[in-house]
Amino acid sequence: MPSHDVLIIGAGLAGQRAAIAAAEGGATVAIMSKVHPVRSHSTAAAGGINAALAPEDSWESHAFDTVKGSDYLGDQDAIEIMCREAPDEVLWLEHAGVTFHRNPEGRLGTRAFGGASAARTYYVADITGQALLHVLYEQLMKHHETIDRYEEWFTTSLLLNENGHCVGALAREIRTGALEVFNAKSVILASGGAGQCYKPTTNALICTADGIAQAYRVGAPLMDMEMVQYHPTTLVENGFLITEGARGEGALLFNREGERFMEKTAPNKMELASRDVVSRAEQVEINEGRAFEDGGIALDVTVVPRKRVLEALREIVNIGRDFAGVDITRDPIHIRPGQHYIMGGVKTDTNGETSVRGLYAAGEVACISVHGGNRLGANSLLDTLIFGRRSGTHAAGRARHVAMPETPHSRVRDEQRWIDSIIAREHGGRRVSAIKDELGENMNTYCAVFRDADGLGTMRDIVERLKQEAETAWIDDRGTVFNQDVLGAIELGYMLDCAEAIVAGAIERKESRGAHSRTDFPERNDEEWLKHIDISRNGGDAPKITHSPVTITRWEPQERTY
Amino acid sequence: MAEFTLRLRRYLPESGEAAYWQDYTVELEPHRSVLEGILQVRAEQDGTVGIRCSCRAAICGSCGVRINDRAALACHTHLSAAAAGAKDGVIKVEPMGNMPVIKDLITDFEAVHWKKVRRVTPWLLPDGPPPEREYIVAHEAMVDVTQPMACIQCGACVSDCLSMEVDPEFIGPAALAKAYRFVGDPRDGQHFERLQDLAEDPHGIYDCTHCFNCIEACPKGVAPMSQIMRLRRLATADFQIDDRNNGKRHEQAFTELIEKYGTLFEAELLPRSYGGKFHPRALPELLRSLPAILKAVMRGKVTAMKALHHPKLPDQKRVREIFETVEGREQRYDLNLYISGYDDDADDDVPADAKAGDAKAEASA
Structure with missing residues (x-):
């Protein structure tokens, strides 16, 4: 039975950063992921990472932009920490080997990004996430003596002891099908977001809400779940992401009539307003019949100098060519808003601790909350690293005064029986894949850019029905070696739990704030709703909903215009 | 919508059976990817098909396979293109080479x-x-x-x-x-x-x-x-690294011979790669290479005449001019995608003769 001071579940940026920090803090560390670490979805973050590093910039300015971007739902103590620590984190990355692009003086170069009052986004062409992830993996290989890697292990459940403390996890080695107890003094969830609850989504197939549901199931509350970000520029046809870096480099948005419609909603920031603002503006154009025939809006990159595009936006040149048949250096490309990120997640404090002792969360799986109602572009990479590191450091400190737990082996037998029962299901009900598709398509209809009580009620009923159907959903693969089919069935359960929480939060919040736009409650209502919605599991009943205050340190809510 | 046949290489290690081919028919738009085809198979016909995949957009690097005998990302290959390049229009998908297979299209990275x-x-x-x-x-x-x-x-x-x-x-x-x-x-x-x-x-x-x-x-x-x-x-x-594999000398011998003759003087290349005919290491190397030399003699590739004499190209001067141009540059040109853009683009920032520099780079080994 593997036993470690700190067990990290998920090996994207948050997980890897947590692993390095925990190891530096003197802990024995295991990092586990259902895919090889470099396949993690952090690799898809294209544009860059924010930090107020330039002498003329300030962390306060970065923090204010983030608070405003969050539509004042972000907790300002957490945002202050993130923005204060950002410059040192970016320098740490640079020293570790990230090949950040430079300015003519050879110093770190920046690009502009949405919702920011200064160009403070540091980048590696448009493969920033990939570069960061691969460099962190270099560091993981370097620290192989202190960090054990469990690559392609799938977590099935978190383990609690009799006091309700988290003491490890159960995981299945995908290659062999073997189930194993991982004992740990602390567990850090870093398993990413929940995009696959939607169809289409910019998120990878692996983003199936695993950690959100695992924490929810052991009693950790979720927060801000109604806040789901739609990215303004995803390909019309398949929902692939076109980085905000395109607009950062100067690309423009037009409707079918050739009108630069952002003038109407964000006359100052135009295309570089916050994502929720731009996505809403696009959706209005689409709903009012000013989209192109394919349902899209034109993103015109041709205004950016060709050399600059080839150097700094190469990946979207490829995506345009390979997945839309468009040479973006010559023609506009058609885009629309698409599900991209979930601001909500497992509720944590600024050290990543959840309300379950011994359980931490960092990155997209967590809600601290630094993003509130709407995340700024290039703040997600920062969030993963800052709070990944803080969780790792804190968990390593905790290990010094906690004894190594041990979970009885009988727990494996129960879990194995459950997995075997999924594999053995009769071919009577529905296929797992059919339920997943139905969930995603409906979430994208009823719980998207604009929402209302009727649609959300419909969605709640759909989720409830799908949860029942999932109990008898069947699969084909009866094997043990790389049985991806059975993992898909477990993931479906995770997604349904998460969708239930998203819909419950969206029904609860009777106002419009950030990414949550209720057509039946179109205004922001600070008096009643300047607060977080916390959602806890309530046995088999409807989720339990409570409220918690927003932490405000120095920025009182104002009207939000761009 | 169009119909495509995917011929997948199946290997189920627990079955005790050898690997085999299995055909599946999918209906998708032609510009959809081979991965989308396989995912449709998995979702609607056969969930046992194993393939690693995640991002669907050629970023995560999970879905490397061999399509019609060539390595590619399944998500990065259009069905229509794959069908056009296939025998009888049947798209053949198998695991990548040079790595052990774990299951179906999944290899041991x-x-x-x-x-x-x-x-x-x-x-x-x-x-x-x-x-x-x-x-x-x-x-x-x-x-x-x-x-x-x-x-x-x-x-x-x-x-x-x-x-x-x-x-x-x-x-x-x-x-x-x-x-x-x-x-x-x-x-x-x-x-x-x-x-x-x-x-x-x-x-x-x-x-x-x-x-x-x-x-x-x-x-x-x-x-x-x-x-x-x-x-x-x-x-x-x-760095002038004189390696024990004779890599440096081989490269030097290669370029010197091309500069002098315009084409490769093979009989001279071998000894020079080991420091010349009179180098103490030349004789043992020559003896070691004897089987290859004998084979070449039998096939008429090496004759006494060819071993001693190699004709220069008639316009050898022009070859030398290439050397002078390239070696006379203050800076070495390295073709880099991020700097130069597409190969077929004329880019103002890359001098017209940079291609020649690259050709030399590739010949110089």
Whole structure:
């Protein structure tokens, strides 16, 4: 039975950063992921990472932009920490080997990004996430003596002891099908977001809400779940992401009539307003019949100098060519808003601790909350690293005064029986894949850019029905070696739990704030709703909903215009 | 919508059966990817089909397979293109080469690819403690290493590497491209040590036969072979590393002979690669190569006349002019995707004769 001071579940940026920090803090560390670490979805973050590093910039300015971007739902103590620590984190990355692009003086170069009052986004062409992830993996290989890697292990459940403390996890080695107890003094969830609850989504197939549901199931509350970000520029046809870096480099948005419609909603920031603002503006154009025939809006990159595009936006040149048949250096490309990120997640404090002792969360799986109602572009990479590191450091400190737990082996037998029962299901009900598709398509209809009580009620009923159907959903693969089919069935359960929480939060919040736009409650209502919605599991009943205050340190809510 | 037949290589290790082919028919738009086809099979027909996949957009590097005998990302290959390049229009999909198969289209990356990556000490080794702020380095240097940094570790180049097929211990294209990412990085303090290590290893940079397969297989334009050639140029021209594999001398002999004759004087190449006919090592090497030489004699490839005399090209002067142009440059041109754009683009910033420089680079091995 593997036993470690700190067990990290998920090996994207948050997980890897947590692993390095925990190891530096003197802990024995295991990092586990259902895919090889470099396949993690952090690799898809294209544009860059924010930090107020330039002498003329300030962390306060970065923090204010983030608070405003969050539509004042972000907790300002957490945002202050993130923005204060950002410059040192970016320098740490640079020293570790990230090949950040430079300015003519050879110093770190920046690009502009949405919702920011200064160009403070540091980048590696448009493969920033990939570069960061691969460099962190270099560091993981370097620290192989202190960090054990469990690559392609799938977590099935978190383990609690009799006091309700988290003491490890159960995981299945995908290659062999073997189930194993991982004992740990602390567990850090870093398993990413929940995009696959939607169809289409910019998120990878692996983003199936695993950690959100695992924490929810052991009693950790979720927060801000109604806040789901739609990215303004995803390909019309398949929902692939076109980085905000395109607009950062100067690309423009037009409707079918050739009108630069952002003038109407964000006359100052135009295309570089916050994502929720731009996505809403696009959706209005689409709903009012000013989209192109394919349902899209034109993103015109041709205004950016060709050399600059080839150097700094190469990946979207490829995506345009390979997945839309468009040479973006010559023609506009058609885009629309698409599900991209979930601001909500497992509720944590600024050290990543959840309300379950011994359980931490960092990155997209967590809600601290630094993003509130709407995340700024290039703040997600920062969030993963800052709070990944803080969780790792804190968990390593905790290990010094906690004894190594041990979970009885009988727990494996129960879990194995459950997995075997999924594999053995009769071919009577529905296929797992059919339920997943139905969930995603409906979430994208009823719980998207604009929402209302009727649609959300419909969605709640759909989720409830799908949860029942999932109990008898069947699969084909009866094997043990790389049985991806059975993992898909477990993931479906995770997604349904998460969708239930998203819909419950969206029904609860009777106002419009950030990414949550209720057509039946179109205004922001600070008096009643300047607060977080916390959602806890309530046995088999409807989720339990409570409220918690927003932490405000120095920025009182104002009207939000761009 | 159109109908496509996918012929998948199946291997179920628990069945005790050998690998076999299984055909599936899918209905999808022609510009959808082979991966979408396989996912449709999995969702609607047969959930037992194994393939690693995640992002669907050629970023995560999970879905490397062989499509119609060539390595590619399944998500990055259109069904129509795959069908057009297939015999009888049947799209053949099988696991990548040079790696053991675990199940169906899933190969053992750890056993081959990652082991090789770890072989090149894949982390930055700067001299001394880091500066207070960032390292000051040229923008161009960072753009330059962005090309190997763009590698998504999909293994396509490893799959189709001919040298690795012959020598499984060859460090290989992906890991060597990764090595260039450090050798080309001005912040790294171990350039010489890294190059010496890779030059002295019999399975290192001189084990590449420049077949171009890796360049063709790479879905991200990393051009691993070009990175290997750049490692060689740095090892030889810049660091003068006299390796025990005779890589440097071989390269020198090659270029000298071309400069002198215009075509390759093969009988002279071998001894010169070992330091000349009178070098103490030449005789044992010659004896070792005897079987190859005898074979060449029997096939008429080597005759006494050809061994002693090699004609110059009639316009040898023009070959020499190429050498003069390239070697007379103040700076070496390295073709880099991020700097130059597409290969077929005329780019104002790359001088017209840069292509000639690159041709030399590739010939100089």
